[in-house]
Amino acid sequence: MESKVLPKIKEIRAYFMGGATAEKGSGGADYHDQQEKHWIDDKICTPMSKYKEYEQSRQSFGINVLGTLVVEIEADNGVTGFAVSTAGEMGCFIVEKHLNRFIEGRCVSEIKLIHDQMLRSSMYYAGSGGLVMNTISCVDLALWDLFGKCTQLPVYKLLGGAVRDEIQFYATGSRPDLAKEMGFIGGKMPTHFGPHDGDHGVRETAAMVADMREKCGPDFWLMLDGWMSMDVNFATKVAHACAPYNLKWIEECLPPQQYDGYREIKRNAPAGMMVTTGEHHGTLESFQTLSETGVDIMQPDVGWCGGLTTLLEIAAIAKAKGQLVVPHGSSVYSHHAVITFTNTPFSEFLMTSPNADHTRAQFAPILLDEPVPVNGRIHKSVLDKPGFGVELNPECKLTRPYQH
Numbered sequence: 555m556e557s558k559v560l561p562k563i564k565e566i567r568a569y570f571m572g573g574a575t576a577e578k579g580s581g582g583a584d585y586h587d588q589q590e591k592h593w594i595d596d597k598i599c600t601p602m603s604k605y606k607e608y609e610q611s612r613q614s615f616g617i618n619v620l621g622t623l624v625v626e627i628e629a630d631n632g633v634t635g636f637a638v639s640t641a642g643e644m645g646c647f648i649v650e651k652h653l654n655r656f657i658e659g660r661c662v663s664e665i666k667l668i669h670d671q672m673l674r675s676s677m678y679y680a681g682s683g684g685l686v687m688n689t690i691s692c693v694d695l696a697l698w699d700l701f702g703k704c705t706q707l708p709v710y711k712l713l714g715g716a717v718r719d720e721i722q723f724y725a726t727g728s729r730p731d732l733a734k735e736m737g738f739i740g741g742k743m744p745t746h747f748g749p750h751d752g753d754h755g756v757r758e759t760a761a762m763v764a765d766m767r768e769k770c771g772p773d774f775w776l777m778l779d780g781w782m783s784m785d786v787n788f789a790t791k792v793a794h795a796c797a798p799y800n801l802k803w804i805e806e807c808l809p810p811q812q813y814d815g816y817r818e819i820k821r822n823a824p825a826g827m828m829v830t831t832g833e834h835h836g837t838l839e840s841f842q843t844l845s846e847t848g849v850d851i852m853q854p855d856v857g858w859c860g861g862l863t864t865l866l867e868i869a870a871i872a873k874a875k876g877q878l879v880v881p882h883g884s885s886v887y888s889h890h891a892v893i894t895f896t897n898t899p900f901s902e903f904l905m906t907s908p909n910a911d912h913t914r915a916q917f918a919p920i921l922l923d924e925p926v927p928v929n930g931r932i933h934k935s936v937l938d939k940p941g942f943g944v945e946l947n948p949e950c951k952l953t954r955p956y957q958h
């Protein structure tokens with residue numbers, strides 16, 4: 555077969571949808587931006603819950619101010635790749651006024667070089683993750699999508715191919731009992747009480763798990779997600795109070811950088827209960843440090859951790875340590891990665907239906923053809939389309955606030 559001459563990148567463009575200036579409930583990659591009464595905004599415990607006025611709703615403290623960033627990259631043969639993440643209008647500035655210089659004119663296969671230059675050139679303002687890293691991740695994912703679309707290969711094949719025929723999912727949402735009926739292997743619930751609620755909060759949390767255990771039977775996996783809201787003492791008490799109900803893991807109990815705290819929770823946790831975290835860690839170095847704490851599962855979000863290029867490195871760190879890497883639910887972007895990882899035996903599906911009573915595409919409405927699990931599973935054949943196999947929904951109103 556003749557080797558192909560790959561095209562060069564002609565232009566990168568950045569758009570946003572939703573965020574602080576839009577109507578509530580735009581969804582997209584900013585999946586916390588849902589309509590009122592959605593389970594994802596119903597008194598979920600957060601680092602802000604100790605302030606009464608911000609306890610009931612995460613949107614009240616601004617969890618949905620960023621909005622969706624859409625990065626589109628066009629090659630000189632007219633083929634376009636794209637990706638979405640959570641960085642909105644501010645991400646657009648970073649792409650169009652800074653990162654564009656490392657991208658335009660490069661061959662579509664030069665992803666690693668571009669990734670390294672994006673990381674090094676933003677080191678002075680990127681910190682250890684967050685908005686800037688979300689933006690870099692989005693560009694990296696768009697580059698992989700473009701590379702796949704130019705070579706007519708799905709991203710998972712570019713990575714070396716699938717190590718299993720299907721991905722099986724647990725569901726994150728308020729109704730693990732319904733997730734069980736839908737064929738998922740487990741259900742992860744948010745917590746509603748934190749250290750400011752004292753022992754009453756510990757008892758209420760354990761009662762919620764006990765109730766779900768009753769509804770789901772003895773073997774269905776049940777997990778808790780603390781979304782950075784606890785301290786070591788509260789997390790330890792919750793873990794022990796939930797042990798009789800066979801809680802499988804306790805997730806993201808602490809703020810991301812409290813590595814000593816994670817080490818202590820791991821030491822304190824009942825035997826057999828896993829300690830997990832990682833979705834708000836944003837550099838390879840932070841995952842190396844996290845890995846050393848001994849957490850059982852690292853949970854990077856591929857749209858926030860530095861992109862697919864960094865996720866591959868994180869997975870290698872975890873593999874060498876015998877840890878699992880189970881990405882935070884980042885939809886197609888993680889499906890193409892995890893089907894190639896030997897240390898990801900299952901993955902996350904985040905329920906974005908308002909009552910968590912049916913499956914709905916996680917990034918709805920921004921992607922066309924975004925796969926959703928059927929009977930809790932996605933077969934690799936569903937991923938057999940060039941790039942990440944999705945297109946932008948032309949009905950979503952996108953704004954391009956900056957041009958270079």
Ligand SMILES: C[C@H](O)[C@H](O)CC(=O)C(=O)O
Binds near residue numbers: 594883
């Ligand atoms: C449900 C959690 O609070 C959050 O919205 C999502 C998350 O942390 C997860 O899916 O994991």
Ligand SMILES: [Mg+2]
Binds near residue numbers: 781806882
């Ligand atoms: Mg989580």
